[in-house]
Amino acid sequence: MRLMRYEYEIYHVPGKTLYTADALSRSPQREIGRGEEELQTAVEAYVDSIIETLPTSESLLEEIRRKLHEDSVLRIIMKYCEEGWPGYEYPSIDLVTRPFWQIREELSICQGLLMRGNRLVIPTVLRAEMLQRIHEGHQGILKCRERVRNSVWWPGINREIEDLVKSCSVCVKNRHDQAEPLRPTKFPDRPWEMLGTDLFHLKNDNYLLVVDYFSRYVEIAKLKSTTSQSIVNHLKSIFTRHGIPDILVSDNGPQYSSSVFQTFSKDYGFRHQTSSPHYPQGNGEAERAVRTVKRLIRNADDPYLALMAYRATPLKNGSSPAELLMGRKLRTTLPENPRNYYPKWPDLERVRQVEVQYRQNQKLNFDKSRRARPLSQLNTGETVWVKGEGGGTTGTVKARTQQSDRSYIIETDNGPIRRNRRHLEPASMLKDEVFASDTFDEDNNAQCEKKFST
Template identity: 45%
Template sequence: MYVPGKQLVTADALSRAPSGPEKSTENETLEDECRVFVDLIVQQIPATKTKLKQIQEMQNEDLTCQQLRQYTQKGWPDHQKTVSEHLVPYWSHRADIHVANGILLKGERILIPKPMQREMLERLHQGHQGMTKCIARAQQSIWWPGVIRDVRELVERCDICCQHSQQKTEQLMPTPLPVRPWQRVAADIFQWEGGHYLVVVDYFSRYIEVANLPKLITATTVERLKVIFARFGIPETLVTDNGPQFASCEFAEFSRDYDFKHVTSSPRYPQSNGEAERAVRTVKQMLRKNQDPQRALLAYRSTPLAHGISPAELLMGRRIRSTVPVPPKSLTPRWPDLKVFRRKDRMLKEKQQETFRSRHRAKNLPVIIPGQKVWIRTSKTTGTVRGEAATPRSYQVETEMGTLRRNRAHLTVLPEPTQQEVNVTVTRSALPLQQ
């Protein structure tokens, strides 16, 4: 039964059937969708319209970009050998290179022409962020063959980043065991509860002597050392830091008078006087835990160390009597087996070295060649290395303040300027000054 259309509450299927075929074809629809997608990519590129226009103009002027644009329109050659030499780096990426709104892209990243690459690198490194973040910024927006390599080189050669980079931990350098007791000793001064004390430790036996310093002057330090030397003999070598009590002319005269070699550790690097530093920690722990420091020293000197022999036995060839009962026969002078002691000492040091290396991922820093520019971390100045110093891992560095001795851990090698950077500096210096 016929019902007028205006009276139909719900239209049937035939009354709403299309009158003819769609005007747009599937190909045209696909092209429209691709065009919308490409426009969306360009809109999402993190760059202003002015900068995009500048990049487009540079691409139009660049010969490489002109040829790439032609290949994207007409198709790439069938074989790489037929491609110009300067386009070979783009060959493996040819499927991703296309033009959108007049701009050459590689995927969703802008293809930067050669003349603008240096500027883009400097923009990527604004804020002096680390290498990982700079690479992430590049992967987000721009591309050219070798962009990741260029970013790495830029960050590695940045003076400011080198100056503020974290220095790697070097491997532990074990202290060589002397030939005999009291041949090489170390000394240091520490403060405890308002007083100052002198600590002297033997490299061979780890035997520790402690003396009070009523006055923190060279004369008092020398007097205390004379008392200790009178008790155990004069060592061949005395190792100290560069404190004023040890760096004075008076102390130098004392070393000549008593005929021993005075060696100072690297300035501002207490680890290089490690034996004395460990002895100071041991003594402070004694003072912190014991009311009678002399009894604590007695206990330390008579207690076997990790290799099974006490410091007193190694220094004097006998056990010393303490409050712990021992058979009288064991107090008879008798030297321990030094061959066994040396073997155990070497094994312990090798184990410590391996533990330190694995725990801190320690790795020796590269040797600095004389003439290289360095950044001195302790004084925040630059200098030129003149050569290695007498102490291990130390260098003589020439600065505006004079020649300094610094440990390798305090020195960061600054990159040499490239020829391109030199040319830029010369060009800028040749420009007339603005009035």
């Protein structure tokens, strides 16, 4: 109040430059004189103006006054504010009133209301109601704290706001997906060891795509039918040209989850690995290849030449997909020295170093741009809110899948489903939902993985 009439600048002076004692800032408090009385009057007028302009009804203020005098702790605090605090030693204060000790200089009484600065101190019995008013609109933790910064206060209000927002059923159901730290795919040891596959639709036609994780060599096939048997036949044709991979990664489309495809993977001796439903990042290599191939086909006059040009173009590691897969360059429409077409393997060690560094940079950029942080693991039997179309549903955690520790089998009213951890919100604190609780043992893990429908 005393400094409001001045315009001033504040400068910090390091303690090491104070060669003499700063006596003025440590001078004892003087007796209240005429100037102090004027200051006290001005302060009281300022506080009175705050009370008069509070955006609340007189009935609510009257209720707060009544509850303040009924509150055993705040009644003592108000007495301290009027008669003085009992000494200046912290241990001399009663345990229940200690939260007010550090802010005792900010507390005051005005018109029967206990104030901390320009904030009303709320009695204990009214705090639950005030919390609900603070969370109107279901804003986040920071926004709710901003709302109370100039309105109400009580000890631990910030923690109670955080607990309320985290346990709010509406907030849990509509919370945005939190990105987890990126896990780059391990660079394979050799070509055609690990493949990704996906289906896509373009210009009224359906296509099957297969991409090699080592060389990024792409094979595509136009489909007359999207049945599992048609997919299997085209994959067999591709495998006869390049061999059978160790691992084939796909999404959970019906063509890949059918018994026909499971029999195909068993007969040909490769491991079929699937990503979580509604989580295309789990099959990121194929998804990225689909986007590239769509651009080539959409923009090119001759899609075959465009695809051949992609296969012959060097990647960031300095070698083209054809060189990394077959050890030779492809002859394209561009004229080139015939000697360049002689078989010659790239320096695979250098390629590996470049690819590892590239994946590390991708991880750093992804984690920083999306503010990724690890999500807590879910326990068997824990109730969760499953995000999805139609608003989502509730379910119970049955197990983590063997393919990824971020993928879970969830038991819902419509049967077991599989979801990534990003799509699951722990709902153990929700009070307005009824959950089913079933038992589960580890022997059912493999059975659950085969049973999930989507």
